[in-house]
Amino acid sequence: MKVFLTGATGFVGYHVARALAAEGANLVMLARKTSNLKNLEGIPGETVVGDLAHPESFAPALRGCDAVMHVAADYRLWIRDPMSMYHVNVDGTRDLLRLAREAGVPRFVYTSSVATMHFRTDGIVINEDTPVSLDDMVGHYKRSKFLAEQHAIAAAQDGQQVIILNPTTPIGPNDWKPTPTGRIFVDFLNGRFPAYMDTGLNLVDVAEVARTHVAALTVGQPGRRYILGGENLTLKQILDKMSAITGIPSPTVRIPYPVAVTYAFFEEWLTGHIRGHEPRATVEEVRMGRKKMFASSARAQQELGFRIVPVYPAMRAAIEWFRAQGYAPPHL
Secondary structure, three states: OEEEEEOOOOHHHHHHHHHHHHOOOEEEEEEOOOOOHHHHOOOOOEEEEOEOOEHHHHHHHHOOOOEEEEOOOOOOOOOOOHHHHHHHHHHHHHHHHHHHHHOOOOEEEEEOOHHHOOOEOOOOOEOOOOOOOHHHOOHHHHHHHHHHHHHHHHHHHOOOOEEEEEEOEEEOOOOOOOOHHHHHHHHHHOOOOOEEOOOEEEEEEHHHHHHHHHHHHHHOOOOOEEEEOOEEEEHHHHHHHHHHHHOOOOOOEEOOHHHHHHHHHHHHHHHHHHOOOOOOOOHHHHHHHOOEOOEOOHHHHHHHOOOOOOOHHHHHHHHHHHHHOOOOOOOO
């Protein structure tokens, strides 16, 4: 099977590329001219230089492909120019769907995000059928992914074989950027996590997310959304698990929401807008933290063979990798 893959230089995309290669797929991997190509080392396949912001430049590479797997996205919780994020996440997805139709590619797997779901403040577990609208989206990343997902749903309704995957919060090695989730780990390992908010995440092993991407190519139902999640954990439980792995004390001070949002406002203004650097905390992050992102993966289990595996080994692997790559001091 010949697969056109976006995002292979990124965290989830790297693991998807490895899983596809292990199944013998013939990979055509899109990479920007400025991308760090470390994650492509050792993965057989063709690399095509191009950018989702200029889709016509790589359109010829889609010819003869059996599937498109669109994993790439601009995943940041703070950005100086939000329109560039919409251009990549929304316009790029819409244009890639169109180019795949024009090239006659039979299948299209779109990696969306659990961020497009409607979460609650009371921690009730949601699923793909929980009602949601654009008004429920907090911040530009969530809004852009929601709008992009709407293009994928519309394409499926028009007859294109599009399968939509919604990973929760993947964790594991090779998070070079790192992602916002990876930064939680890096900050903890560097002693920059003195307190915590009362929030919750669903952590999932990135290797299981990748394996299920491969399965979706053959057994996914067009037009269906599939949450790929692992364990529902409070942030304090996550920090306690990291403490058990590393021996680093877990914070015991809980920050009230008003204090957190005030700190984030000034951090975002001073570090982001004045100094031009990415802030350590943003108002968007704090607002998102008011909701516990707990989700059910029952549909993916039933239809894709997805497995909910303990997240502890993936957390340990991530910690070991971050240390080995110099993001944090080595274990003493």
